[in-house]
Amino acid sequence: MNILEEIVAHKRREIAELREHVPAETMREQAGAADAPAPDWTASLCAEGFGFIAEIKRRSPSAGVIRADFDPAALARAYEDRGAQAVSCLMDYRYFGGGEDDFEAARKSTRLPMLYKEFVVEDWQVYHARMSGASAVLLIAAVLEPDELNGMAERCRACGLEPLVEIHSAEEAAAAVDSGARWIGINNRDLRTFETRIETTLRLRPGLPDNALVVSESGIRSAQDIRTLREADVAGVLVGEHLLRQPDPGAALAALREGLRP
C-alpha cells in the first residue's frame, strides 16, 4: 500500500465514524442553513492576474514536522498582510497535524478565501467544508473514480463551494476537465512517491484548456520558480513548506512575490 492509499483508507474509517454521530443528511441541512456566503475564491485569486495560495501545514508524511512554533491564526494574518490571495489549511490530523481547530482559528483571523485541504472521499466532508467557512474544496483525482469526482464537484457547486481538482497525470487531467471544474491544480509532488518536480506543471499545463484556471502545487521555493510558472500560463501557485520553514513566513511570501516583478 502506498502512502496515498494508506491515508485514504484511514480517511474512510475516520469519516464513517464521524457519520455515526452526525449523518450526512444532517450535515447537508446544516450546510444549507449556513449563513453568509464565504469570500469569493475566483475573484480574490484573479484580482491581480496571479494568485498566491499560502498554506497552513504543521507536518507531512514527506517532510515530518515542518514547523514547531505553529500558530494558525498568526500565519493566516501574516499571509494576508504580505500579499496572499487565499489561505489553504490542512484538515487531516493523523498525517498532517491539521484539523478543524486550525481551520477555525485561521478563518477567524483573515478575510481571505480559504481552501479546505483534505482527502475528500464522502459528501459529508463537502458539507463540513461549507459549515467551516471554506470557499473552495480540494478534490484529488487520484482518490476518486471519474463518476465520483463528477458528483463531488457538483455537490461542491450546489453548496456554493469552488472545487479545485488536483491532478498529477494526463489521464487525471482529462477526468478533471470532464468534471467541469474551472480550477485545476497540478500537483508537482507525486503523492505515491513524494518526488517533487515543477516540470510536472510545465508538462501538463499545455494539455489543459486555455481558459482553465490552473494552480501549480508543491515544491515551489524561489522567485525564479514563480517567474517560470507564470510564463507557463498558470493562474496561481500553492505554497506551503517553503514558507513554513522560514522564521518569518510572511516575509518569505513577500520574497516569492518578487518573482512577479518585470
Ligand SMILES: O=P(O)(O)OC[C@@H](O)[C@@H](O)c1c[nH]c2ccccc12
Ligand atoms: O508544502 P509544499 O511543497 O509547498 O506543497 C503545498 C501543497 O501543494 C501540498 O501540501 C499538497 C498538495 N496536494 C496535497 C494533497 C494533500 C495534502 C497535501 C497536499
